[in-house]
Amino acid sequence: MISAFNEEWYFSERFSEEWLSWQVEDLLDENISQVFTNQGFDKVRLPHTVKELESNYCNEEDYQLLSTYCHVIDAPLDWQNKHVFVNFGAAAHLAQVYLNGQLLGQHKNGYTAFTVELTEALRFGQKNLLLVQLDSRESNNIPPFGKAVDYLTYGGLYRGVSLEVKETSYFENVFVNADKYGILNLKLQAHQADICTIEGGVYDSSGQKIMSISPQLYQEKLSYALSNIDLWSVDSPTLYEIKLELWREGYKVDDYNTRFGFRSVEFKADGFYLNDEKIKLRGLNRHQSWPYMGYAVPKSGQRLDAEIIKYELGCNAVRTSHYPQSHDFLDRCDEIGLLVFTEIPGWQHIGDKEWQEVAIQNIREMVEQYRNHPSIFIWGVRINESQDNDDFYSATNALAHELDPTRPTGGVRNFKNSNLLEDVYTYNDFFHNGSNSGCEPKKKVTKNAKNGYLVSEYNGHMFPTKSYDWEGKRLEHALRHARVLNDVAAENDIAGSFGWCLFDYHTHKDFGSGDRLCHHGVLDMFRNPKMAASVYAAQGRDKPVLEVSSAMDIGEHPAGFLGDIYAFTNADEVRLYKNKEFVKTFKASQDFSSMKHAPIAITDTIGDLLVKNEGLSPKAAEQVKKCLQAIAKHGPTALPFSIYPTMAKLMLFNGVTYEKAERWFGKYVASWGEKATQWRFEAWKDGVKVSQVIKEPVQKVKLDVTVDHAQLCEEDTWDMATVRIRAVDQNGNTLPYINRSLTFELTGEAQLVGPKHVPLQGGMTATYIKTIGKNGTAQLKIKADGLEDYLINFTCQGGKENE
Known part of the structure; x- marks a missing residue:
């Protein structure tokens, strides 16, 4: 029997030797919850962090604690003559586990699971006090500590915990090695299994048994050959499940299930x-x-x-x-x-x-x-x-x-x-x-x-x-x-x-x-x-991807020169329109010739508009374009010497005047004093338009919100919704410089993680909604001055005790 063990924990940011001498029967004279509260404990659910931190400018010393987690275990009499274990998914970073004041085990690794057997110190038919002394200080002589570390290591019982009751014989570990030829090799580790039999089966993703493991005496290595199997790959990740049972004297004493894939x-x-x-x-x-x-x-x-x-x-x-x-x-x-x-x-x-x-x-x-x-x-x-x-x-x-x-x-x-x-x-x-x-x-x-x-x-x-x-x-x-x-x-x-x-x-x-x-x-x-x-x-x-690197706002760039513009896309080409007039078609940049979908450089924002609108010949238009781009890049007083002969030819043979050049520069390059420009980028693939991006002055600001799931359901632990938020314009473009603050108002059977007021950074932020073990609904209202409120409704299903 294995069961989740993530509820009813009590946590303190400190540790006291006095707590090791607590006897649960003495605590029963008072309400146990009140005793913990009086000692400064908080009731928590796992996974749990020893200290919530600010999203930036936090203090890494805040989580470096010698803290305590406690749980009361009611051990029924029918656990006698069995093995009782507590399995910790992770405990950052040095954990010492006590039961009724007796040290039963310790673990020096904040990133892997460990198991402690409780049987020796359990008082059957009574309540027992499980206490975990957790050291999340970075002075411990264990990896990754000993010198500087370029990431915070936090602390806490931050993965789930389970309680497991086993018979005298049980599986300890099973290695499933399945190769591309359909050969299934099993390496078994079990406790006192020498007189046990093993049986089971292999199941496909639909739950259909595709191979039976006939009853046989337990042995550490087993091998089988399967036919007509599908391989696990990045494009077709086929999974199978093996279910094993351990039998002793006609009685099933343990089982083990795990998924695997055939591959090399x-x-x-x-x-x-x-x-x-x-x-x-x-x-x-x-x-x-x-x-x-x-x-x-x-x-x-x-x-x-x-x-x-x-x-x-x-x-x-x-x-x-x-x-x-x-x-x-x-x-x-x-x-x-x-x-x-x-x-x-x-x-x-x-x-x-x-x-x-x-x-x-x-x-x-x-x-x-x-x-x-x-x-x-x-x-x-x-x-x-x-x-x-x-x-x-x-x-x-x-x-x-x-x-x-x-x-x-x-x-x-x-x-x-x-x-x-x-x-x-x-x-x-x-x-x-x-x-x-x-x-x-x-x-x-x-x-x-x-x-x-x-x-x-x-x-x-x-x-x-x-x-x-x-x-x-x-x-x-x-x-x-x-x-x-x-x-x-x-x-x-x-x-x-x-x-x-x-x-x-x-x-x-x-x-x-x-x-x-x-x-x-x-x-x-x-x-x-x-x-x-x-x-x-x-x-x-x-799915179609089209991201344009520029907002096409001249004030973002020195001297109003838009500079390099790229489209990142998985389409074949990008077509550019200016104020609904076609400018030019662009294909992948040769600078990235080895990429599957190379960035596309938008190197020309004028195209044939000088020919179409100003009556220039194609050759003259290209020369004018070259001069205008040079002025934009270098300024009129620092032009490269090589541009002057071209300018002279345009003035002598094509009737280009200073006044015309100034007007064309404002109209086709800098747009100074011109009507606001709309730029439309269209992504085309296999002759079909698959996406578009429009860049124009912001006329409306709204919130664009993505929720990973709104039906929250607790399984072994609490559940959490991730709410990602962007401020966008009327065309869905993120507004990276908006500096408004958001307010989160949550009502119902859920809890907000983090502050109620957060700023947009780069036009984006997020918040998190967690369940609290109750069935019901919750509503999140996201508010910002000058913007319409955004409402998200959640349904919340609590733990198994609430089903």
């Missing part, structure tokens, strides 16, 4: 292969953090991140930097075909022998707990960006291969010609500076030509960009991502790349932009897209 992964000298098909990996790095809540987010938020990466950004891979992340996130990656590079906790620093022993244990926990996820294609067995340490990394590699011989190992480094003990050379390539190539060739980074090679990070700190930066910087940010993607695509022996990073994230005072944020993401911290997000979306999304 392999790195060769020339790249990555999934089921023998070469795939260029295109992904981003993800931190598992959110505003306010830190790590403590339930299933819906985890799954949404996977969907954003796959469906909104069009990526086929993600790196879980720099630690193992939620199984809820990985489960969704399994379901939608998103490849995952996961690694042990750490950031640059390698500690002493004790520290390294914890890191090796982290390898064991990571591999044993995550190896049934078909989405995982490589294990990261080095500390991110650490120096070579052959003894240490020989041990981490050996253990990973022992526990899982089916996947390659990698290790992220940020220097060339590192000692390669892993199977794949994974390298943080920050070579690109805006004016050089997007990546370095493999041969310049490693001498291991026969091994696979992967770019594990790029960009990031090289060009931090805020969603409210000026247009030119946001464009350069997008182009830097495009240049790297293009140049990696051109290198046949680079397996792929992972951009740094998915979204902005909290960091320590030593890093970031002074606001405790690293603005390195292609999304902001609230999961709203910056311009660079459209570069990725254009490569992988099936």
Whole structure:
């Protein structure tokens, strides 16, 4: 029997030795809840963070606590002669677990699950006090601590907890290895199962049994051959489920269910292969953090991140930097075909022998707990960006291969010609500076030509960009991502790349932009897209993508020169109209010839309008256009010498006067004093118009709101809706410089996460709505001065006790 154990917890931001001597029977003389309240405890639900933080300018010391979680366990008499366990999904970062004052176990890793057996200290037929002393201070001698860390590590019982009651014999761990040929190999670990039998079956996604496992004596290794199976791939992520039962003396004592996929992964000298098909990996790095809540987010938020990466950004891979992340996130990656590079906790620093022993244990926990996820294609067995340490990394590699011989190992480094003990050379390539190539060739980074090679990070700190930066910087940010993607695509022996990073994230005072944020993401911290997000979306999304880099407002640019304009799209061409007059058709830029869908440079905003409207010949019109563009770019007093002969010819032979040139400049280039211009960009694919963007002066401002789901339903934990908000004009364009504040008013059976008043940043923000264990409805009203209120209705289904 296994049951969720996420309700009725009591939490204190401090720890007292006195609490270890509490006897539950003594507490029963008073209301237990009142006793905890008197001691400064709050009643909480898991997942839980030890301290909610501001979205920026927060203090990282606030969550570095020695805190306490308590729960009263009522142990019935029928638990006797059985094994009782409590399973923690994650406890950041050093947990000591006590039952009735007796220390039963501790765990030194904030990013993997652990189990503590309670049987020894349980008082059956009585109430028992479970107490967790949780140390989230960064002074602990465990990874990733010991030196600086460029991300906040938060604290709390931030994943779910379960309580499990087992018979004398039970499954401990099952490794399901299913290859592309339909061979299913099982490696079983069980407690006292030598005289047990095992049986079960394999089921397809519809629940239909496709293979039976006949009853047989328990053994640690089993192998089966299946026919007519579908492979797991990024485009068709077919999943199967295995259900195993353990029987002893005619009585079922345990069962084990897990999903898996048939597939093969392999790195060769020339790249990555999934089921023998070469795939260029295109992904981003993800931190598992959110505003306010830190790590403590339930299933819906985890799954949404996977969907954003796959469906909104069009990526086929993600790196879980720099630690193992939620199984809820990985489960969704399994379901939608998103490849995952996961690694042990750490950031640059390698500690002493004790520290390294914890890191090796982290390898064991990571591999044993995550190896049934078909989405995982490589294990990261080095500390991110650490120096070579052959003894240490020989041990981490050996253990990973022992526990899982089916996947390659990698290790992220940020220097060339590192000692390669892993199977794949994974390298943080920050070579690109805006004016050089997007990546370095493999041969310049490693001498291991026969091994696979992967770019594990790029960009990031090289060009931090805020969603409210000026247009030119946001464009350069997008182009830097495009240049790297293009140049990696051109290198046949680079397996792929992972951009740094998915979204902005909290960091320590030593890093970031002074606001405790690293603005390195292609999304902001609230999961709203910056311009660079459209570069990725254009490569992988099936739905039409069209993002135009410029607002076409001359006041945004020096001297009124619009400068470079790009369209990021997955269409074949972009057609430009000015005040409903056709200007020109543009196709992919040759500067990005290796990309599937290259950015399209909008290099001409005049087109044939001089011919059509001013009566110039095509040749003269091109010459006039050249002069007008030079004036816009350089100014009338700093023109390049080469332009003067052209100007002279136009005046002598085409009747161009200063007055005409001045009028044409105002009408076709700067629009000074002219009627406001409407620019229409149309995306065309296969001869069909698939999307359009209109840029014109703002006439109306409204809120555009996206809710991931409005029917909230608690399962094992509380549920959460993500409400992403943009201020847009009448054409749906985000308004990056709007500075209004939003007010959230929530009524009904739900709770607002974060403040009630938030500013728009880059024209965007978000809020979160969480369930409170009750059935009913809730309504969120979003208000801003001068704008229409926006209403969202939610239905809320509480926990199982409310069904």
